Amino acid sequence: MINIASKAGNYLRATNQVVANGLKPLAVAALSEKKVSGDQKEHLTVYTLSNQLPGNNVSIKTGVATSTQVRFAHTDVSVPDFSGYRRDSTKRAAGKAQSAEERKSFSYALVGATTVTAAYSAKVLVTEFISSMSATADVLALAKIEIKLADIPEGKNVTFKWRGKPLFIRHRTQEEISTEGSVNLSELRDPQHDSERASNPKWLVIIGVCTHLGCVPIANAGEYGGYYCPCHGSHYDSSGRIRKGPAPLNLEVPPYAFPDEGLLIVG
Amino acid sequence: MKAIYNIFMKRTSTYAVAIMGSVFFFERGFDVFADTLFESTNKGKLWKDIRANYES
Numbered sequence: 001m002i003n004i005a006s007k008a009g010n011y012l013r014a015t016n017q018v019v020a021n022g023l024k025p026l027a028v029a030a031l032s033e034k035k036v037s038g039d040q041k042e043h044l045t046v047y048t049l050s051n052q053l054p055g056n057n058v059s060i061k062t063g064v065a066t067s068t069q070v071r072f073a074h075t076d077v078s079v080p081d082f083s084g085y086r087r088d089s090t091k092r093a094a095g096k097a098q099s100a101e102e103r104k105s106f107s108y109a110l111v112g113a114t115t116v117t118a119a120y121s122a123k124v125l126v127t128e129f130i131s132s133m134s135a136t137a138d139v140l141a142l143a144k145i146e147i148k149l150a151d152i153p154e155g156k157n158v159t160f161k162w163r164g165k166p167l168f169i170r171h172r173t174q175e176e177i178s179t180e181g182s183v184n185l186s187e188l189r190d191p192q193h194d195s196e197r198a199s200n201p202k203w204l205v206i207i208g209v210c211t212h213l214g215c216v217p218i219a220n221a222g223e224y225g226g227y228y229c230p231c232h233g234s235h236y237d238s239s240g241r242i243r244k245g246p247a248p249l250n251l252e253v254p255p256y257a258f259p260d261e262g263l264l265i266v267g
Numbered sequence: 268m269k270a271i272y273n274i275f276m277k278r279t280s281t282y283a284v285a286i287m288g289s290v291f292f293f294e295r296g297f298d299v300f301a302d303t304l305f306e307s308t309n310k311g312k313l314w315k316d317i318r319a320n321y322e323s
Contacts, residue, residue, distance in 0.1 A: 105272035112276070112286050119290045120297065
């Protein structure tokens, strides 16, 4: 049907021929849209159907200046109506261009709202995941101890249990306060002034675990009147500082605060 | 709508800033809404409702 010579010339040629598809005469369809094919017969049998096919004398012109592309003209096909799917703003007489910004801002607002929700969800997910790694509420509740200071008389040392360790709270006398405040730091193994260890000089809050090997010292005992560890004989003064014996460090001071008058919270 | 588009959405930078800013307000609003919903659903069962029965 197509020879090589003609093919070469036609590569870049746009189709300019329209050929009736045989079923429907071209002229009729082109003249009027309403008028469909003149042939209104119903083709019920194989014979009548096959008569509709292009028959004996089908011929196609070919040559250097002739396009061999055949395009059937479906001029009877009407453009479908998509107005049901279109936004109202695009159907206005003013046209699409007028409503472009409105439509764009709607699309952007939708994307923005989705992003806001996604960011919030992501934040909640991460926060929940990370907080699941922290201590549980019952552990956190046990992590603090509240002590009414009015129950501790002056000159006494009271032991509480805090985070599985003994906690010493000592109501110091004025005499002890002045003695500990005037200690020369150069004499101390672990130099710490009394004011660094007791924010309120009347109350000494320390963890009752000997810094040597972890025994619990005895209060109001030893050469310095503070604490004395019975295991290996460490002497602490009434500020909990190591003064004599094998222990290397002062007794540990936990974090604590006095939120109210007469109330101490450790932890 | 047009003003919102021109101020916040025309540039990616302002768009991103607007999203980040609105996340804060959205979070606050959503959390308050969720808490209110929870409290209204569980009214009478919460500690703040029965506290008076146990604390003098």
